[in-house]
Amino acid sequence: MRPLVATIDLSAIIHNYAVAKRCAPGRQAFAVVKANAYGHGVREVVTALHEVAEGFAVASLEEAAEVRALHSEARILLLEGCFAAAEYQFAAQLGLDVVLHNARQAQELLAATLSRPLNAWVKLDSGMHRLGFSAVALREWHGRLHGAPQVAELSVLSHFACADERGSEVTEQQLEAFLDVLDLDFAQRSLANSAAILTIPAAHMDWLRPGIMLYGATPCADLTVAELGLRPAMSLTAQLIACREVDVGDALGYGGTWRASRPSRIGTVSCGYADGYPRHAPNGTPVIVRGQRVALVGRVSMDMLMVDLTDLPDAVEGDAVELWGAQLPVDEVAQAAGTIGYELLSKVTARVPRRYRSS
Numbered sequence: 001m002r003p004l005v006a007t008i009d010l011s012a013i014i015h016n017y018a019v020a021k022r023c024a025p026g027r028q029a030f031a032v033v034k035a036n037a038y039g040h041g042v043r044e045v046v047t048a049l050h051e052v053a054e055g056f057a058v059a060s061l062e063e064a065a066e067v068r069a070l071h072s073e074a075r076i077l078l079l080e081g082c083f084a085a086a087e088y089q090f091a092a093q094l095g096l097d098v099v100l101h102n103a104r105q106a107q108e109l110l111a112a113t114l115s116r117p118l119n120a121w122v123k124l125d126s127g128m129h130r131l132g133f134s135a136v137a138l139r140e141w142h143g144r145l146h147g148a149p150q151v152a153e154l155s156v157l158s159h160f161a162c163a164d165e166r167g168s169e170v171t172e173q174q175l176e177a178f179l180d181v182l183d184l185d186f187a188q189r190s191l192a193n194s195a196a197i198l199t200i201p202a203a204h205m206d207w208l209r210p211g212i213m214l215y216g217a218t219p220c221a222d223l224t225v226a227e228l229g230l231r232p233a234m235s236l237t238a239q240l241i242a243c244r245e246v247d248v249g250d251a252l253g254y255g256g257t258w259r260a261s262r263p264s265r266i267g268t269v270s271c272g273y274a275d276g277y278p279r280h281a282p283n284g285t286p287v288i289v290r291g292q293r294v295a296l297v298g299r300v301s302m303d304m305l306m307v308d309l310t311d312l313p314d315a316v317e318g319d320a321v322e323l324w325g326a327q328l329p330v331d332e333v334a335q336a337a338g339t340i341g342y343e344l345l346s347k348v349t350a351r352v353p354r355r356y357r358s359s
């Protein structure tokens with residue numbers, strides 16, 4: 001069997017959920033499990049959080065149906081709402097909480113004949129300008145939705161654009177815009193993603209929406225997971241499948257983009273971009289071999305990548321390699337590759353077997 005596995009520590013996810021709840025005592029939380037729980041496996045993550053999470057948040061009806069099959073009671077928030085009028089009936093059957101982010105969705109809900117009323121969350125565009133009503137439109141729709149037969153609870157939510165940058169003016173403005181509509185009668189309010197849960201208490205409201213923090217990656221550019229008290233959930237581990245000596249001037253891999261400037265020992269690792277490792281990771285991106293940091297060298301190929309073992313002369317074929325995880329925060333790899341932990345975690349491909357443990 002190919003030596004590459006993503007080991008998921010479910011107790012880390014439970015711990016990280018508890019960290020979110022401790023940041024905001026008395027509030028409830030939708031564990032964000034869209035995109036296969038950010039690559040960690042929605043089935044296992046929902047099962048692990050079954051007794052502790054008050055709710056789950058997903059991006060589509062298909063994802064919601066999967067979560068409902070695993071949890072008959074939890075609230076399930078459909079973050080982008082329904083994509084077509086016909087979906088409302090199914091959403092009602094599943095007992096979902098649906099977001100309404102524009103007039104089309106609100107009209108379709110009001111025109112729907114449902115087996116039971118839905119919890120609806122009107123979304124305010126507080127400044128991100130991706131989804132949501134303007135404050136003026138939200139006030140108008142509040143009047144039409146409040147008390148409508150299709151609506152059980154009417155609640156409000158919004159989303160931050162820059163909560164990861166501490167002291168951001170945009171965040172201040174978004175928070176103000178949100179507070180501004182709270183004179184309206186809403187059953188529940190929700191604003192905080194991971195970054196806001198961890199650093200902006202004024203944004204906690206009634207329901208938190210922790211995503212990335214559950215998986216033990218940082219949502220904040222200037223705070224590490226260790227500083228935040230979070231535990232990494234996924235370790236992506238491979239092996240050295242070959243080792244060789246190369247001479248000064250020898251070029252490595254596709255395009256020969258790295259050339260040895262000293263006699264070097266090179267290791268080939270069983271992980272590549274078809275597994276989700278970023279192809280654009282540059283020379284020098286950290287990789288752990290035998291518990292030691294070494295540097296990625298040459299271009300990442302589909303199934304393999306190479307590392308410089310010159311300073312680790314005892315390393316041999318068969319040695320364990322960690323691409324990210326308990327010994328190397330995914331955030332460091334992401335930073336080296338010019339991306340974010342969210343992307344690396346959610347892009348680990350289906351061919352990488354997931355193993356689960358509860359340590």
Ligand SMILES: Cc1ncc(COP(=O)(O)O)c(C=O)c1O
Binds near residue numbers: 193
């Ligand atoms: C509307 C909404 N809420 C919450 C989250 C969770 O954000 P994070 O993973 O930064 O905690 C997301 C993620 O993209 C989102 O789109």
